Amino acid sequence: MNILLLLTDGYGSLGGISQFNRDFMAALNASMAVNRVQALPRLIPNEIKGAIPEAIVYDRSASGSKTRFTWHAIEHAWTPVAPDLLICGHINLLPVAYFVARLCGARLALIMHGIDVWRPTSDPLTNRLARSVDAYLSVSSLTADRFVRWSQASPDRMSILPNCINLDRFTLRPPDPTLIARYNLHGFRVIATLGRLAPKERYKGFDEVLEVMPKLVDRFPKVKYLIIGDGEDRSRLTAKAASLGIAQNVVFTGRIPEEEKVSHYSLMDAYVMPSSGEGFGIVLLEAAACGIAVIGSNADGSREALMEGQLGMLVDPHKPDELTAAILRTLERSTPRMRPSGIETFGIDQFQLRVDRWLWRQEAAIRAKREAA
Amino acid sequence: MCGIAGVFSLNSNLGAEHRCVITRLNAWQAHRGPDGEGLWSSDDHSVSFGHRRLAIIDTGSSGNQPMSDVTGRWTITFNGEIYNYQVVRAELNQLGYRFATHSDTEVLINAVAAWGFLGLRKLRGMYAFALWDNRNKELWLARDPYGIKPLYVAQCNDLVWFASQARALAECVPLENKRDPAALAGFYLWGHVPEPFSWWENIEMLRPGSVQRFQAGKKIATSEVFFDIPETYAEAEPHNMSREEIRDAVKDSVQHHLVADIPVGVFLSAGIDSNVVAAFATELRPGTKLRTITLGFDEYAGTPEDEVPLAEEAARALGSDHVTVRIGKEEFDTILDHFFARMDQPSIDGLNTYLISRAAAAQGLKVVLSGLGGDELFGGYPSFRQVPFLISMGRVLPSSKWLRDRISGTFRHLLPRGVPPKMAGAIHYVGEIGAAYLFRRSLHLTEELATLLDETWLRAGLEKLQTESSFQRIVAPVARAGKPVHAQVSVLESCCYMRNQLLRDSDWASMAHGVELRVPFVDVGLLEWLAPAVSSAAPPSKQDLASCAKHFNPILAKRPKTGFTTPVAEWIRDIHEPRTWRLHGWADTVHRRFRTPPSQMQPLLGALAS
Numbered sequence: 001m002n003i004l005l006l007l008t009d010g011y012g013s014l015g016g017i018s019q020f021n022r023d024f025m026a027a028l029n030a031s032m033a034v035n036r037v038q039a040l041p042r043l044i045p046n047e048i049k050g051a052i053p054e055a056i057v058y059d060r061s062a063s064g065s066k067t068r069f070t071w072h073a074i075e076h077a078w079t080p081v082a083p084d085l086l087i088c089g090h091i092n093l094l095p096v097a098y099f100v101a102r103l104c105g106a107r108l109a110l111i112m113h114g115i116d117v118w119r120p121t122s123d124p125l126t127n128r129l130a131r132s133v134d135a136y137l138s139v140s141s142l143t144a145d146r147f148v149r150w151s152q153a154s155p156d157r158m159s160i161l162p163n164c165i166n167l168d169r170f171t172l173r174p175p176d177p178t179l180i181a182r183y184n185l186h187g188f189r190v191i192a193t194l195g196r197l198a199p200k201e202r203y204k205g206f207d208e209v210l211e212v213m214p215k216l217v218d219r220f221p222k223v224k225y226l227i228i229g230d231g232e233d234r235s236r237l238t239a240k241a242a243s244l245g246i247a248q249n250v251v252f253t254g255r256i257p258e259e260e261k262v263s264h265y266s267l268m269d270a271y272v273m274p275s276s277g278e279g280f281g282i283v284l285l286e287a288a289a290c291g292i293a294v295i296g297s298n299a300d301g302s303r304e305a306l307m308e309g310q311l312g313m314l315v316d317p318h319k320p321d322e323l324t325a326a327i328l329r330t331l332e333r334s335t336p337r338m339r340p341s342g343i344e345t346f347g348i349d350q351f352q353l354r355v356d357r358w359l360w361r362q363e364a365a366i367r368a369k370r371e372a373a
Numbered sequence: 374m375c376g377i378a379g380v381f382s383l384n385s386n387l388g389a390e391h392r393c394v395i396t397r398l399n400a401w402q403a404h405r406g407p408d409g410e411g412l413w414s415s416d417d418h419s420v421s422f423g424h425r426r427l428a429i430i431d432t433g434s435s436g437n438q439p440m441s442d443v444t445g446r447w448t449i450t451f452n453g454e455i456y457n458y459q460v461v462r463a464e465l466n467q468l469g470y471r472f473a474t475h476s477d478t479e480v481l482i483n484a485v486a487a488w489g490f491l492g493l494r495k496l497r498g499m500y501a502f503a504l505w506d507n508r509n510k511e512l513w514l515a516r517d518p519y520g521i522k523p524l525y526v527a528q529c530n531d532l533v534w535f536a537s538q539a540r541a542l543a544e545c546v547p548l549e550n551k552r553d554p555a556a557l558a559g560f561y562l563w564g565h566v567p568e569p570f571s572w573w574e575n576i577e578m579l580r581p582g583s584v585q586r587f588q589a590g591k592k593i594a595t596s597e598v599f600f601d602i603p604e605t606y607a608e609a610e611p612h613n614m615s616r617e618e619i620r621d622a623v624k625d626s627v628q629h630h631l632v633a634d635i636p637v638g639v640f641l642s643a644g645i646d647s648n649v650v651a652a653f654a655t656e657l658r659p660g661t662k663l664r665t666i667t668l669g670f671d672e673y674a675g676t677p678e679d680e681v682p683l684a685e686e687a688a689r690a691l692g693s694d695h696v697t698v699r700i701g702k703e704e705f706d707t708i709l710d711h712f713f714a715r716m717d718q719p720s721i722d723g724l725n726t727y728l729i730s731r732a733a734a735a736q737g738l739k740v741v742l743s744g745l746g747g748d749e750l751f752g753g754y755p756s757f758r759q760v761p762f763l764i765s766m767g768r769v770l771p772s773s774k775w776l777r778d779r780i781s782g783t784f785r786h787l788l789p790r791g792v793p794p795k796m797a798g799a800i801h802y803v804g805e806i807g808a809a810y811l812f813r814r815s816l817h818l819t820e821e822l823a824t825l826l827d828e829t830w831l832r833a834g835l836e837k838l839q840t841e842s843s844f845q846r847i848v849a850p851v852a853r854a855g856k857p858v859h860a861q862v863s864v865l866e867s868c869c870y871m872r873n874q875l876l877r878d879s880d881w882a883s884m885a886h887g888v889e890l891r892v893p894f895v896d897v898g899l900l901e902w903l904a905p906a907v908s909s910a911a912p913p914s915k916q917d918l919a920s921c922a923k924h925f926n927p928i929l930a931k932r933p934k935t936g937f938t939t940p941v942a943e944w945i946r947d948i949h950e951p952r953t954w955r956l957h958g959w960a961d962t963v964h965r966r967f968r969t970p971p972s973q974m975q976p977l978l979g980a981l982a983s
Contacts, residue, residue: 029968030968030969032965032966032969034965035961035962035965036825036961038824048829051552051829051830052827052829052830054552054557054826054827054830054964054968055964055965055968056827057823057824057825057826057827058827058828060828079824080794081957
C-alpha cells in the first residue's frame with residue numbers, strides 16, 4: 001500500500017503532535033502492509049537530525065506556505081503510482097486532503113489528536129467534510145466521542161490509537177545533582193507540570209496547581225512546584241504565583257532540551273496535571289514510566305492514558321480540595337519509585353500492533369473497493 | 374560448496390561467547406551444507422572457524438572441514454570447488470608436498486603454502502576461504518577472481534567476523550546493523566546491493582580476486598590482488614578466433630566443471646548457453662546419461678516466452694534424462710516466505726534460480742551446471758548494441774543540460790503504455806560508457822529515486838556509490854589499452870551485473886536448497902583463452918558459440934533472446950499496487966520484507982494471525 005501522509009509537523013519539530021507523527025511514521029515503516037509513505041510536513045521549524053525511516057520520503061519542499069503545501073499535495077496525486085491511502089494528520093489540513101484524495105481516488109483517513117476536534121472548527125468547509133472521511137484514528141475514545149457528537153461521523157469508522165512512549169528511554173533514574181543545584185531543590189519535595197505556557201492551552205492545569213499551592217506549603221513548607229515549559233503565559237503565571245505569596249516555591253525552568261526530559265522527571269515526587277483539555281496526556285505516561293507518582297484529570301483524555309486510575313490518581317480538575325488531598329496524600333506516602341504495571345499497553349510494540357491491524361483493515365477495504373469497481 | 378564463518382581477534386583471546394556465535398553462524402548457514410558441520414579454534418584462542426559442508430569431492434570424512442595440512446601450520450575453512458585440483462596436486466607432489474586426503478581443499482592449502490597468494494592464480498574454480506597461518510599468526514581471507522562465491526567481513530571492536538552470507542552476520546553477530554545508504558540507493562537503482570556494500574553498513578564484501586591478511590595487533594589488513602578481470606581484457610592481444618578454437622576453450626571449461634564424485638546435472642532452458650553446456654557435457658561423458666531440468670511457468674504456457682517445448686525437444690535430441698517442472702501462482706504463494714527467509718540481501722532477481730534449484734534438489738541432484746555468463750563473453754545482451762548506440766548519440770544530441778531537461782520532461786508525459794518510465798530520461802545518459810551502462814542496467818534512473826527514498830538516504834547513498842564514475846573506473850584499463858567498446862561492455866557486464874546480481878543471487882538461491890551451481894562460462898581459464906577474441910574487432914557471437922557444440926540443436930539458435938524470466942510481476946499483482954511498472958512493484962515488495970528484521974517480524978505476524 002502506498003500512503004500519502006499530510007502532516008502539520010514531524011521531524012525537526014517539538015511537541016506532542018509531532019512526537020505522535022514520528023511514532024506513527026516509524027510504525028508505518030515497520031509495517032508489512034506499507035510500501036512507501038510520501039510524508040508532507042506543513043512546517044519544519046528546526047533542523048532535522050538523525051535518519052528518517054527508510055520507507056518514508058519526507059518531502060521537505062512541501063513545508064512553508066499553504067499554497068506550496070497544497071500544490072505539493074496535488075502533485076502527489078498525479079504521480080504514476082498514486083497513493084492508495086491518504087492519511088490526514090490534522091483536521092486543519094482536511095480540505096486539502098479531501099480534495100487530493102478525491103483527485104486520485106485514494107481512501108481518506110483522519111488522525112484526531114484531541115481538543116482540536118472536540119468542537120467544530122472555525123472553517124465551515126472543514127466541518128462539512130469532517131463526516132465524509134473513510135476512516136478515523138483517534139488518540140482516545142473521549143476524543144472520538146466528542147468528535148462524533150458534532151460531526152455526525154459514523155462511529156463505525158472510528159479506531160483508537162493511543163499515543164505511545166519509548167519504555168527504553170523513559171526509565172527510573174536517580175535525581176541529577178546538577179539539576180537539583182540548578183533549581184535549588186536540595187531538601188525540597190518536588191511536584192511538577194510540563195507543557196506549553198500558551199494562553200490557548202490553559203486547560204493543562206498550571207493555574208489549578210498554583211491555586212492549591214498555599215495549602216500545600218502550609219503542610220510542606222519545603223515543597224516546590226516546577227513549571228517546565230515556556231510561552232506567552234509565563235509572565236501571567238509568575239505574577240499569579242507572587243500574588244498567591246508562593247513565588248519562592250515556584251520554579252519556572254523555561255523550555256528544556258528533549259534530552260533532559262527524563263532527568264527532569266527524575267527530580268519529581270509527583271507529576272501533577274489537573275487538565276481539562278488533553279486529548280490523551282502522553283506526559284502523564286512519560287512520568288509514570290520514570291517511576292513518578294502521577295495525578296491526572298478525570299475530565300479529559302488523561303483518564304484513558306492513566307487506564308481509569310490504574311497508572312495514577314485521577315482528580316476532578318475543577319475541585320481544588322480533591323486536588324490538594326491527592327497531592328498531599330502522594331507527598332505524605334513517599335513510597336519508593338516504581339513503574340506501574342500495565343504501562344506496557346502504551347509501549348511501542350503495542351502501538352505497532354494497533355497500527356498494523358488498522359492498516360490491514362484499510363488494505364482490505366481498498367482491495368474490496370477495487371474489486372467492486 | 375559450503376557455508377563458512379569465523380572470527381579473529383586482533384588483540385585478545387576469544388572467549389566461549391565468541392565461539393558460541395560461530396556455532397550460531399553454522400546453524401544459520403546449515404542449509405548451505407547439510408552434509409556436515411565443523412568447528413575449530415586455534416591453540417592460542419585468537420581465531421575460530423566454522424564450516425557447513427556440502428560434500429561433492431572426496432565425500433568421505435577425510436574431506437571434512439575446517440581442515441589442517443599435514444604440517445599443522447595451516448588450517449582452512451573453504452567454500453567452493455577447485456576444478457583443476459588434480460593438475461595442481463600433481464605439480465605440488467613434484468615439489469615434495471604431501472597430502473593426507475583426496476580433497477581439493479588440501480590442494481588449495483598447499484598451493485598457498487608453496488606459492489603464496491600468487492598460487493591462487495593457478496586455480497580454476499569458485500572459492501571463498503579463510504586460512505589461518507599458525508606460524509605467522511595471520512588470517513587470510515580470499516575470494517575467486519570473478520567473485521562467484523561470496524565472503525562478507527565485519528570488523529568491530531578488534532574482532533574480524535566473516536561468513537558466506539551477510540545476513541548470517543547481521544542476525545548472529547552482535548553488530549550495530551545500521552542500514553547502508555549505498556545499499557538502499559543501489560537496490561533501487563539496479564535491483565541489487567552492489568559490492569562491496571551490503572544491506573548492513575558495517576558488513577562488507579571482500580574484493581574478488583584478492584587476499585586480505587589480518588595480523589594480531591594490526592587494525593589495518595593488507596590486501597593483495599592476484600587476479601583482475603579488467604586487466605585481463607586490457608592485456609589481451611586482440612586475436613580473431615576460429616570456431617574450433619572457441620569450441621576447444623568452451624569444451625575445456627565444461628570438462629573442468631564436470632569434476633565431481635557425485636552425479637552432475639544441467640539447468641536446461643531454450644537458450645543457447647545452457648544448451649551448449651548440455652551439448653558439451655553429453656559429448657564429454659559418452660555412455661553416461663546426462664540429467665537435465667527445465668523450469669516452466671503456467672502463465673507462459675502456449676506463449677513465445679515458454680521455454681519448455683524447445684528445451685524438451687533439445688533434451689530429447691541430447692538423449693538426456695530430462696525433467697520439466699512447471700510452477701504457477703498457487704505454488705509461488707506457498708514458497709514466498711521461505712524464499713524471502715533465504716534471500717541474503719534484497720534483490721529483484723534470484724527467484725528463477727531458487728525455483729529451479731528447488732526442483733533439482735527434489736530430483737536428488739546436488740551439482741548442476743548453468744549457462745550463466747555466456748552473454749557476458751559472447752555479447753548476448755542487448756547492452757552490447759545499446760551502449761555503443763547511446764555513446765554515439767552523445768555526438769548528435771544537444772549538450773545543454775537545460776535543453777535535455779526540457780526534452781526529457783516532455784517525453785515523460787508522452788510515453789506510451791508499455792514503455793519503461795526510464796526511457797524518458799535516456800537523453801541524460803548519452804556520450805559516455807559509464808552513463809550509458811548506468812542507463813542500460815538501471816531499474817530506476819537516479820532522478821526517479823527522489824520519489825522512492827528520503828533525501829538523507831539518497832544523498833549519502835549516491836555519494837558512496839559514485840555510479841557513473843565507478844563504471845568509468847572499472848573500464849578505465851580496458852579503454853586505456855584501446856580495446857573496443859564491445860570489450861568494455863563485456864567487462865562491465867562481468868564485473869557489475871553478473872557479479873552483483875546473477876552470481877550473488879545464484880549463490881544464495883541455489884544454496885537455499887543445498888544445490889551447488891556451477892558456471893562453466895565464468896571461468897578464469899576460459900576468460901584467458903577468449904579475452905583476445907572478445908577484445909578483437911570481430912568478437913565471437915552467440916551464433917559462433919551455438920555452432921561450436923557438436924550436439925547443439927540448431928533450432929534453438931533461431932529463437933529470439935528472452936532471458937531467464939519469471940512471471941513474478943503478474944504473481945504479485947494482487948498483493949501489490951497494480952499500477953507499477955513490472956519489476957518496480959516487486960522491488961517494493963522485496964524491500965518491504967527487508968525493512969523489518971525477520972526476528973522482529975515473526976512475533977508480530979504471529980500476533981496478527983491470532
